[in-house]
Amino acid sequence: MTARAKGDVLLEFGGVSYSYDGVRALDGVSFSVGRGELVSVFGPNGSGKSTLLRLACGALKPAGGSITAAGRPLGGLTPRELSALAAYVPSEPYIPFDFTALDIALMGRSPLLRWWQDYGPADRAAALRALESCGVAPLAGRGINSLSSGERQLAFLAQAMAGGAPLLLLDEPTSHLDLKYRSAFFETLAALTAGGLTAIVASHDLRLAASYSTSALVLAGGKVLFSGPADGAVSPPLLAEAYAITPEAAARLA
């Protein structure tokens, strides 16, 4: 969110608002994300983090303001173009049937296929490459429900990558992982963004996420409280205001 040439902006929110049945979730949110950035979104539950991510992938349409992707309004993109732009990593996916990690990664190729087509060799290769870059290629043949939470989350990161979208949107991807996998997940994410991908991560792991991020956004009550370099986001007075806690308590979080 530092100064950059216009061509480098991948996603831009301009005064975006959104309400669920009359309840305002986002209120005049503006920010822009450059290619290759890793952006953290902080804020208490209900502050609008998930809404922001849903708007960014086109699942919701803004009630006010504009969202543009690489200069084009998001609202004008077809579902196919939207999935070619952004892929989403859910928080804690529950899968009732025991698909393999490779099956899960392959699903990320689905937006590229017509309805009657099955996955081909190119899709299989792309899915395996995605598992490889997320460090879970050896688990390709394992059932997704036999994996640990951390391994499963990396398989879903591979799914998001497999379709080749330049923008990854992650909604609290590490909230239920142990320390080892929180660390492994952010290491992987940092490597991916160093390789040219762009990521927006909603997270409650303030210190960890901020240390890997290029910039951060702090939301409170649907408004942007802070937007700038990541280390600026973890200042105690700012967090005290965002999370409505005492400055002393905030100092222990930051």
Next chain:
Amino acid sequence: MRTGKAVAALLALGACAAVALLSGPAGADPDIILNIRVPRVLAAALVGAALSVAGAILQGVLKNPLADPYIIGTSSGAMAGAAAAAWLGLGPLSPFFYLLVGGGGLGATAVAYRLARVKGRTSGVAMLLAGVAVSSFLAALVMLLVSLDRGRGLPLLPFLLGTVRAFEPAALAALAGVTLAGSAAAAVLGRQLDILSAGEEGAVRLGVPVERMKLALFALAALLTAAAVAVAGAVGFVGLIVPHAARRIFGPRHAGLVLYSAACGAGFLMLADALARTAAAPAELPAGVITALAGAPFFLFLLRRGTAEERR
């Protein structure tokens, strides 16, 4: 390995057909095999396949391994159609019987679907609940008709219990067409069914037209179920346990799962029907009694084994 499993499934299917064709009170008489048993075994195979494919589809769409072809109201609707036909004095030899059975099955499913639809969306749980409610209501209606008129209700009994019949070539041909086309369509939609079974919110983002796809899959399952019910009545448990067992052997990917379910369901019902014909010969047992007697313990075994695996 995949070819190996496919070959094994085909061999097992052939073995089931051979056993079913050769067993019966009259032994291996070529005339009887050709004229009586071939249509009967074919009917059993088609009914088993149709119910199993419908079960595999519904378990995927509803994300619930306990769903079966009857849970969305199709079977009770078809039964109500049959009871209405009996009420009107129409038997299984009249084409109107099949129209009423098919119309009842598809109509009840449409009602359940409409009831489960809120603000343009149909949640899986709502469809399950609406289906159960529609089913119970129509089943009670059938029982009411049977109680009110014992004389005309009783010929319905084999139908209510599930009995394979093969004396109406047109119905058999219709069932064959629906089963083959339905299984092929389900296999083609397998990739999207996989994604749907892994969660609807994710499916939207992966480019699956979720509501249209669910409508198409419910319609497909209802059509398969109604066609099976028209020929054999309410044969229980096949559509529940066969996809369940096939998933354990062949994996959860639906493109393959629906075809393997078709093969396993065909084999299972051919054997169950052969047993129904021979176990109490010359009397004939309803195949639905055999599938439930054999199916329920097997299903409990699978469930127990499943929970033991999950506990590990």
